[in-house]
Amino acid sequence: MRRDGKTTSLWQDQMPDYESENQVLKSDKIYDVLVVGGGITGITTALLLQKSGKNCIVAEAHSIGFGTTGGTTAHLNTMLDTDYHTLINDFGEKSAQMVAGITLEAINTIKRLASDYQANCAFKEVPGYLFAQNEEQAKYLDKIVEASRKVGISIKYTDQIPLPVTYQKAVVFDKQAQFHPTRYVFALAQAFEKVGGTLWQHCQVTDIDEGDNIRVTTSQGIIQARKLVYATHIPPGVNLLHFRCAPYRSYVLAVTLNNEEQYPDGLVYDMEDPYHYYRTQEIDGQRYLIVGGEDHKTAHMENTEICFRNLESHVRQHFAVDQIVFKWSSQYFETTDGLPYIGHLPGASDNVYVATGYSGNGMTFGTVAAIVLTDLLTTGQSSYKDLFAPGRVKPVAGFTSFVKEQVDVIKEFASKWFSQSDLKELAELAHDEARVVEYEGTSIAMYKDERGQIHAVNPTCPHAKCAVAWNSAEKSWDCPCHGSRFSCDGELLTGPARSNLEKINIDELEEADGE
Known part of the structure; x- marks a missing residue:
């Protein structure tokens, strides 16, 4: 399958492009919901909405999984890039508890959908580990433990981690998971089409006329819908959220090891800045160590090959590497306050929604977004509406004029x-x-x-x-x-x-x- 880069990810290997049903695009038909984007957010949202009785269409500019879903490392976390100590300080203990609850619900949703649709995606519940390598990190780790316990995360100190590295202090937390993301999304896409959903690939949105019914011009024709969801990782056009979300790139290696005992059973994270993350994936009998890191702002590194070399040096320092089998990079967006934006798109009509700003937790928050958006589009309400509301960001004076000037x-x-x-x-x-x-x-x-x-x-x-x-x-x-x-x-x-x-x-x- 194709992806948005020249390198090949582990999740592309042995995977063809998704073949959707041969359907006819009817320009005069008005769908209940148009979902723009065919990654984990868009496909999960479309499936949940279609099952709830909505008539949905997905428009993907390339092929499903083309973007970050095809380049993730597929960690499923309740322990997030924005730790609970920070979330409590910035949003309050109750809001932090809600984040912990909805991320666990998202992992359980992936588990259920993978089972319901026989996804063959190797979903596996695993423990997570976080370790400190100096005194400063160890002190902050204590704060993370205290805050995590307050929000209901099962976390405890441990004197063993499944990595051959030295450390001062470490913790283990339960109910994390991992899976094969493209096999999962392909299975959900097939399920979506089987329950009556319409999926159009190579269907790039070029213009949108908002109103009671939204009229969308695409490379495949006109699509009309009562509501629209941007599941494109960042909404197209020029919008307030572009100035509140910073793009980053992260680098990944999938390697085989000479020492079978070195493959970690769990998700593991250090506390460096940027941090490294590790896990094992078995595909068709072959085990891989997946290691990621070397994150930087998009287009702020002159020679990105150095990032791969640095990551390879880090891996070889700690592991008995047999072969570097795959290397790839992927993009994610950081919000200004550490939580994603899920809900009504600021500055757009009331029937336009968005989900963006997942940081390094795209698979988890992509599913969180599907849960929240399904509630908003079917009932108009969600317990998490205010927590993730994109409207919590207020434009500065003159912003509307700036956006107008930047278009075209x-x-x-x-x-x-x-x-x-x-x-x-x-x-x-x-x-x-x-x-x-x-x-x-x-x-x-x-x-x-x-x-x-x-x-x-x-x-x-x-x-x-x-x-x-x-x-x-x-x-x-x-x-x-x-x-x-x-x-x-x-x-x-x-x-x-x-x-x-x-x-x-x-x-x-x-x-x-x-x-």
Whole structure:
């Protein structure tokens, strides 16, 4: 299956693209709910809504699992990136208890759905471990333990962790889990279609006309719906939430070990910043150690290959590595206050909803979002409506005018052909190298692939005029402002942008070596 990067994740291996039922898109039909996005949030939400009696359609710009769901490490946690000590301080003990409760409900929902639809996703309940390696971390770990107990998390100190590392203090907590995410989402998608849902892949939303009935223009035709859910990891267009969610990338290795005893039975986390996370996954009889870390803000690392090298060095320092089988990176969004935004999209019509800002807990919070959104769209109420309300973020003065000015900000780029004889900078590009160059006052983002072919695009992101930067690991142009990502030819991989980078025509594309 395809994913939004050039590296291959463990979850893509031996997985074809999902094949949806051959259905006809009827432009005159009005669906109850249109869900935009075919990851764990969108597919779970659509299935739950369809089972509740709503007539739903899913529009996925690529193929399901294309985004973060296909690049996760698939930890299922009640112990979150934003710890309960912080949540109690920022939101109060009752709200923190609610977070603990709904995340446990989400894990149990995944367990139930995996069983109900025979997902063959290797769902497994496992303990979780958190360990401190110095005095400062150990003191903070004590605060986490105290706060976690207050909100109902079963947690205790332990003198054993399933990793070959040294540590000062460690804890173990119950009722965590893991699974194979793409097998799970594929099974839910099949179930959604079997109960009457409509799933359209390669259906990119290009324009939305809001109102009592929402009219959506897509690459496949017109879709009309009474309500709309953005399950796209970050909503498209320009919205308040883009300025309250920061995009990050995380790096992952799946390795085989020479020592079978070193595969950890559980989810394990250190307390470094950024932290490392570990677990074991068995697929068709083969065990893999999955290790992630080296997180940084999107497009803020000049050479992303270094992140993989650093992670590999870390793994080899502690484990008897046989082979690095898979390596990949993925994107997530951090909110300003540590909790996701789930509910009505600020600034949109009352019938437009969103779920975003999951931090590193996408599989858990994606399912939380499906539970909350299903309640909101079927009854109008949810016990968690206020806790996760996107409207808890208030726009600053002048924000509405700013958004208006940013929409469709990109002017038509020069459509003339550039020749290589004019662009002397091209000769300086090595194979598999990218750079933004200036030519007669114009910025051009260029990449020379392994065959020597030049790919050139306008480096200005069509979302809010930020300049993209090259991601050498995933061979993509990434926006540092709001996380939009594009292929070397400018094709949109990840929103919130709604359109591609403008492609630049360069004559004589084939470049001879040494020319």
